[in-house]
Amino acid sequence: MREFGRIGLGPQATEALDDLNENTRRGLQRALVDGNILLQKLAQAGGDTKVVNNWFYGDKNWGRMAESGDFLGRASPQSYAGGIEHWVEMAAKLRSFADADGEILNGKNNYRIRFEKDQIPTARAFWSISVYDDKFNLAETDWDKYLVSDATENLVYGQDGSLEIYLQQDQPEQAHRANWIPLPKGDFNLFFRFYLPNQSMIDQTYVPPPVRKTAAN
Incomplete structure (x- = not known):
């Protein structure tokens, strides 16, 4: 939550999104696209899990x-397989x-x-x-x-x-x-x-x- 707070997200945010510097705002916009692509690919690949037939x-x-600490593994099914696992x-x-x-x-x-x-x-x-x-x-x-x-x-x-x-x-x-x-x-x-x-x-x-x-x- 502290990490999110540094970029204006969550209850520990120290400044509003609109007040962030231009580079941070561009990075967040890119993350909206790239992050979803990464999570979808992980959902389709199955991650580091057992595969049978x-x-x-x-x-x-x-x-x-x-x-x-497997936040990526948790985020993928929560994004593409239901909000709660x-x-x-x-x-x-x-x-x-x-x-x-x-x-x-x-x-x-x-x-x-x-x-x-x-x-x-x-x-x-x-x-x-x-x-x-x-x-x-x-x-x-x-x-x-x-x-x-x-x-x-x-x-x-x-x-x-x-x-x-x-x-x-x-x-x-x-x-x-x-x-x-x-x-x-x-x-x-x-x-x-x-x-x-x-x-x-x-x-x-x-x-x-x-x-x-x-x-x-």
Whole structure:
């Protein structure tokens, strides 16, 4: 807070922004642009976190990152993944920007996420997979639907206990609609959340399946 105060920000500011010297004001204007670019790149790169099948785990100290001085790591998800971050014991999260082949997720394609029986997500509260646009907002589509979760009505499981999630712009055949998440035009990313997660998410041993490009369903 003392550092911020030196440039006219926060409760410890010693002078108003308008009274700062010209060089400092220009630096702050540049920081508004460069700072956001840096935070967005860090959000997309995942930071120094575990990556499994192109899903990024959050920091194991999620929600407490400032305690270790990782202010940059804290600022990025707070800017592009929600204003407040939960402790990992409350909510564990995975994020993906790329498919199984490492290609950027884009709504012009169709995708499928297949959970084998022993991969089915579990959480003491609930889990969900949501689609976000390239500005980190819930993706706007032609359909009033943004996610699939264990609370989705009529979710269909395979005879072998597997679960398949379908991601595409067009509405699929009736048998797949409960398991479908509509996609926006352009690039998008996925948020895989576990509320009151099990231990495998907290210690990051859970292996999520990749997002695979497919034909339409």
